[in-house]
Amino acid sequence: MAGSNGTAVDVPFIYQQIFKVELDAGPSTKISVLMLISLFFFFVNCVMFFALRSKRVFHETPRYILFGHMLMNDSVLLLLTTVMYTMGTYYLQVTRAICTLLVFISYCTFRNAPLTLALMSLERYVAICFPLRHCNIATPKRTGIAIGIIWFLSSINIITDIIFVLIINPSLFVEVLFCTQEKLFLFKWQLDKTQGFDVLYFVSVAVIIVFTYISIMITARSVSSDKDSAKKALKTVLLHLIQLGLCLTSFLYATINKAIYTVSDSSSLFINLRYLNFLILLMLPRCLSPLIYGMRDEAVWPLFKYYFCYRSGKIRPYVNVH
Numbered sequence: 001m002a003g004s005n006g007t008a009v010d011v012p013f014i015y016q017q018i019f020k021v022e023l024d025a026g027p028s029t030k031i032s033v034l035m036l037i038s039l040f041f042f043f044v045n046c047v048m049f050f051a052l053r054s055k056r057v058f059h060e061t062p063r064y065i066l067f068g069h070m071l072m073n074d075s076v077l078l079l080l081t082t083v084m085y086t087m088g089t090y091y092l093q094v095t096r097a098i099c100t101l102l103v104f105i106s107y108c109t110f111r112n113a114p115l116t117l118a119l120m121s122l123e124r125y126v127a128i129c130f131p132l133r134h135c136n137i138a139t140p141k142r143t144g145i146a147i148g149i150i151w152f153l154s155s156i157n158i159i160t161d162i163i164f165v166l167i168i169n170p171s172l173f174v175e176v177l178f179c180t181q182e183k184l185f186l187f188k189w190q191l192d193k194t195q196g197f198d199v200l201y202f203v204s205v206a207v208i209i210v211f212t213y214i215s216i217m218i219t220a221r222s223v224s225s226d227k228d229s230a231k232k233a234l235k236t237v238l239l240h241l242i243q244l245g246l247c248l249t250s251f252l253y254a255t256i257n258k259a260i261y262t263v264s265d266s267s268s269l270f271i272n273l274r275y276l277n278f279l280i281l282l283m284l285p286r287c288l289s290p291l292i293y294g295m296r297d298e299a300v301w302p303l304f305k306y307y308f309c310y311r312s313g314k315i316r317p318y319v320n321v322h
Helices: 014-018 027-053 062-089 096-129 140-168 170-174 188-222 227-251 253-263 267-295 300-308
Strands: 093-095 176-178
Touching (some): 027 267, 027 300, 062 096, 062 267, 093 096, 096 170, 096 188, 140 188, 188 227, 253 267, 267 300
């Protein structure tokens, strides 16, 4: 390390160490499997999104608007994560400008997931705890504004890093490099800032989901007129808590990669373990989260099966959003 002035040169970035390994004999097979999994679940998400777009009632119901946003967000993240992993496997280099665009989209979509879960939990909280005001509070327009706020909150950190690079040295954007988020960092404090934002995001989302779960549980026990709806909302928020846990495992990916790199005695072992780590911690949560939510929804799931089976006459779609 040259000097100790606190620049990015001093930062032991995980990806700068991890991806500089020799390709093993079968990277093409692994990438092919990743591509097939990614494309299959992307297709599943697209069918589910098309099912949401097929009925007008879904366009006007806040929780389905949020679900549609989650589908689009996770689909983009799924494809982009696969592309960036492929670039890492073959050590493909791009200009910093292209890398910045890829990192910006992946960063925002990655942080959007827990924030969307928090918003979906709050919508269920309002629906159960304030049923008479739900139609006035949770409107399609306000839901759209809330989604815009989510994107603002998820992007504010990475935007400051991009602006900082533009101010310090704009010519860096024409540099050809191996693409990771850490390449946007010029100083170690930027890495610390990003980690601080991540902790803040997840603690805030966890508090919101736990709060809504407890509030709905109390309401479900106190009311007698609509206990079924309260119980369904309770199960939905509990599902959001499980989905948050899946999101949290994704944040452990880089840490576990670093641990694997430390303990692996050969590049071949490291590549295989990194591949499994990627499948389990990054791919699996993004594939399962929208699917699980869609499967338990009595309105979306029949429509999904109807379109997934190419409008088979054996399946009759039924829509009931209440």
